[in-house]
Amino acid sequence: MPSVFIKTYGCQMNERDSEAVAAQLVAKGYTLARSSDAADVVLLNTCSVRDLAEQKAINKMKNLVGTANSERRDQVVGFLGCMAQSRGQELIDRLPDVDLVLGTQKFHRAAEYLDEILAGRRRQIVDVAEEPGSEGTIREHLLNGAAKKSVTAFVSIMQGCNQHCTFCIVPFTRGEERSRAIPEIVDECRELVARGVKEITLLGQIVTSYGKREKRNEWLVARDADVPPAPRPASPATPFVQLLEAVHEIDGLERIRFTSPHPKGYGDDLVDAYARLPKLCESAHIPAQSGSDRLLKLMHRGYTRERFLGIIGKLRRARPAIGISTDLIVGFPGETEADFEETLSLAREVEFDQAYIFKYSPRRDTPAAEMPGQLPTPVKEERNARLLETINTIAQRRYEALVDQRVQILVEGPSRRNPARLTGRTRCNKIVVFDGADRHRGQLLDVRITRAGSFTLYGDPAIVNL
Numbered sequence: 001m002p003s004v005f006i007k008t009y010g011c012q013m014n015e016r017d018s019e020a021v022a023a024q025l026v027a028k029g030y031t032l033a034r035s036s037d038a039a040d041v042v043l044l045n046t047c048s049v050r051d052l053a054e055q056k057a058i059n060k061m062k063n064l065v066g067t068a069n070s071e072r073r074d075q076v077v078g079f080l081g082c083m084a085q086s087r088g089q090e091l092i093d094r095l096p097d098v099d100l101v102l103g104t105q106k107f108h109r110a111a112e113y114l115d116e117i118l119a120g121r122r123r124q125i126v127d128v129a130e131e132p133g134s135e136g137t138i139r140e141h142l143l144n145g146a147a148k149k150s151v152t153a154f155v156s157i158m159q160g161c162n163q164h165c166t167f168c169i170v171p172f173t174r175g176e177e178r179s180r181a182i183p184e185i186v187d188e189c190r191e192l193v194a195r196g197v198k199e200i201t202l203l204g205q206i207v208t209s210y211g212k213r214e215k216r217n218e219w220l221v222a223r224d225a226d227v228p229p230a231p232r233p234a235s236p237a238t239p240f241v242q243l244l245e246a247v248h249e250i251d252g253l254e255r256i257r258f259t260s261p262h263p264k265g266y267g268d269d270l271v272d273a274y275a276r277l278p279k280l281c282e283s284a285h286i287p288a289q290s291g292s293d294r295l296l297k298l299m300h301r302g303y304t305r306e307r308f309l310g311i312i313g314k315l316r317r318a319r320p321a322i323g324i325s326t327d328l329i330v331g332f333p334g335e336t337e338a339d340f341e342e343t344l345s346l347a348r349e350v351e352f353d354q355a356y357i358f359k360y361s362p363r364r365d366t367p368a369a370e371m372p373g374q375l376p377t378p379v380k381e382e383r384n385a386r387l388l389e390t391i392n393t394i395a396q397r398r399y400e401a402l403v404d405q406r407v408q409i410l411v412e413g414p415s416r417r418n419p420a421r422l423t424g425r426t427r428c429n430k431i432v433v434f435d436g437a438d439r440h441r442g443q444l445l446d447v448r449i450t451r452a453g454s455f456t457l458y459g460d461p462a463i464v465n466l
């Protein structure tokens with residue numbers, strides 16, 4: 001059987017989609033290649049959120065079908081995901097040696113289409129059509145592949161977004177919000193736990209809108225008749241909180257996280273869920289995007305700075321140790337120095353544990369790309385550097401505050417930088433590196449933090465619970 005190499009660009013949703021495609025191909029007998037050079041099939045799972053991500057994938061494909069391909073004429077190459085969805089046939093017009101272009105509602109068709117191409121029945125396939133029910137097709141996991149057992153897993157709960165922030169291409173690449181049913185999600189989580197998973201992250205483009213677009217409570221009813229019913233919801237809360245409650249009931253599951261939420265979705269029921277569901281980790285990634293009300297309005301974010309600060313206050317009252325991270329954009333069209341100062345002051349006021357800063361990148365067909373006041377690159381870079389410095393200084397302080405404290409970590413496996421050491425995550429989502437043994441993998445351990453590095457903590461093995 002052929003070997004496949006999948007390179008993933010972009011977010012955790014893309015990582016999860018790639019894993020599901022890989023698992024689907026492995027189930028059909030494919031092997032996973034270590035590099036694109038060694039593979040019979042190379043798939044690039046693309047991201048469209050910034051121009052740079054698109055250019056990286058296009059350049060990688062040019063390399064594959066250029067010089068490398070003259071030696072590997074038989075290699076099948078394809079684009080998957082967001083850029084495949086937004087550009088479709090245009091990619092093949094530009095790069096005629098590409099064999100496959102598969103949109104975001106078609107990941108589950110990868111094996112079938114590759115079979116046709118490899119068997120010579122079809123030369124090229126472009127499929128970016130909408131497909132009802134595709135939100136339920138990202139199910140397979142690669143937990144115990146070549147790598148060692150995973151103790152954490154991502155579970156896709158919904159696809160798409162209806163928010164239409166003016167800078168964002170996601171509603172065009174991922175379509176309208178579509179949610180899976182609670183019993184199906186719970187069933188997948190149960191299976192993962194039975195395979196050794198201790199921590200599950202519920203994934204979607206806007207998870208706090210889970211179930212809101214489905215009519216007649218369809219999100220409560222499994223579409224697959226073989227799936228057992230989920231536990232009865234413990235409260236009349238929003239569908240997302242009901243999903244958290246149902247997943248929380250799973251025996252053997254230790255930790256729950258989710259990403260990405262929208263600040264609008266942090267109603268009192270979700271804040272309350274943090275207080276009453278002990279498996280829900282005290283960490284929250286809440287994209288603020290800007291500290292300026294004027295820009296938040298232009299971005300069509302649907303909340304004000306005051307509302308955002310109110311949510312942070314409530315979460316910290318519910319869980320004082322909560323770790324809070326965010327996304328921030330610099331250089332949005334028309335951003336003045338005063339607007340930018342508001343973002344800096346928001347960062348200082350909230351004291352984020354971590355922030356991902358994005359220099360605004362115009363995306364075609366989005367309203368912000370046509371707005372007046374597009375800023376030159378040097379201004380974006382200068383603001384990016386200033387914000388980064390502020391964020392790093394605050395984060396360092398917050399990490400150092402954990403030194404000498406005893407924290408619980410879930411041990412995930414060898415550290416990427418130094419495989420002789422182990423790494424785990426605190427409940428507030430900070431990485432801890434420590435000297436341990438392979439038997440610690442998958443365990444919940446208390447460690448004492450001895451020092452803080454840059455977005456990494458170091459733990460003392462001497463007091464590890466054995």
Ligand code: SF4
Nearest residue numbers: 161163164165168170
């Ligand atoms: S909520 Fe998130 S995914 Fe949806 S449009 Fe806004 S930034 Fe994009």
